[in-house]
Amino acid sequence: MEGVLSLLPRSHTQFVLSRSNFSNAIKSDSLAISGVVSASTVSPPHNSRRRYTQSIETNQAPRLSSLTKRTIQNINQEISPHRAVATVRLLRIEKGGAFAGLLNEKGKNSGKNEMDYVERTLGFRTRELDDRDIRLVTEIVGGTVRWRRYLDHLILSLCNKERVFTDMEPLLLQILRIGFFEIVKLNMPSYAVVNENVKLAKVALRPGAGNLVNGILRKLVLLKESDSLPLPKLEGDDRARARALATIYSHPVWMVRRWIKYLGQEEAVRLMNWNNADPYFGIRVNTWKGYTRADIASQLEDLKVDYETSVLDDFFRIRTGMQAIIHAGLLKKGICSVQDESAGFVVSVVDPQPGETITDCCAAPGGKSLYMASRLQGQGMVYAIDINEGRLRILRDAAKLQDLVGVITAIHSDLRAYSIRNIVKSDKVLLDVPCSGLGVLSKRADLRWNRHLEDMKELTRLQDELLDAAALLVKPGGVLVYSTCSIDPDENEGRVMSFLQRHPEFSVQPINRLVPPDFISEDGFYFSNPVKHCMDGAFAARLVRSLS
Known part of the structure; x- marks a missing residue:
């Protein structure tokens, strides 16, 4: 493992390891234990609900509505709010009903709205989240989602039978994942982690679930303290090595194999380290x-x-x-x-100038549209097209907030239909296509588990269709910028080369005066490398249409 860490620059190694001792955190392999349930247990929580309601009656509190009484009586004072919210949020992420981050596209924090989900799922409420709780939820949820494959490997290893893991109810599995992440990756005090997670399992499920959590977590603590967490061995053929790396660094196997193919093993390891670190x-x-x-x-x-x-x-x-x-x-x-710097560089490749007409083809929620509009200095127009009306509302609200209403127009439409019926041509067109998002995995912790190899073929087909549609909106002598938040060559250079074969009226235009040379690829395209540049991975090609 020291050999792997030596691949990272010193400053980046410090950044990756800022939260925990990495050498202790990722040593894992297969281990079977028995007698988990018989391990020593933590005493069950006291009934604080009764004490709380009695104190209200003793102090002769004002008469409350029946709804308020039910809410107060249903507040559990012993379960940490961040733990309850994190557990429920992980359940929602697994079902596809939430993202890992609490920071939404309006810059507002949704953490304070989570308690209704907690009550519906766990059957009780806790006190409201404070700022510290929100930070803990963000850290625990993001980290647990990132390290899911690795954590599940450990949990399976510590179950006395494989069926205990495969048949485990979802809520119990999330509680264990959190406990494993806190002990192995955050290096939190083991006694506190065991106690809190056992307490949650007993209250939210049943005493037996708490006993199981207690036994498994205590076995984990013993293995960690003896530096004997099981680690898959990097041996065998390429497939076996890719599977081992996928477990150690908690990524899908297909991604690891793809990155080893395009980047080599050393660079693939650096990339996975970046994806697993806390993002800027x-x-x-x-x-x-x-x-x-x-x-x-x-x-x-x-x-x-x-x-x-x-x-x-x-x-x-x-x-x-x-x-x-x-x-x-x-x-x-x-x-x-x-807004990430990588998105700002894409706008630099577009190079908006006052007086120009610019079309942003897949615009919502509007970060690039708004930045381009601000650079028009009140002269010109950005037409922001998107198929999602809800996300366009976010764009419209942001345009009002930033005093850009006069230079940006939101259009709800499918680009492929819009380009056929629209006769107005633009000076510049930005097409930031739907893509795999493989350049933003550090910020979108859940995305790695929602992408599959089969998606790539469908995505590249859609990207080709959108490129053909966007080309119809470019006036002679105008510019088309194709961009992604992916680091995958098939979605980037591959789509540009395919487009140029279909559209000989377009050619690649140099971007030397628009972005620093460190961000220009050998082919003359903009490319931000997450590991090298410490920002999201992104790609952009500036294509110019001939005058004839």
């Missing part, structure tokens, strides 16, 4: 409203936010402190927006 967030200053980067830097310092300035003039990179930015109202007031 980018924010963009809304200069159109009169704010400068110096203004925002001063506010970030006052808020004690850990940040870096970007090579892009209007951007910051936030290491920690997004909650402080949210609470200060910087997003809500339209002073700045959550």
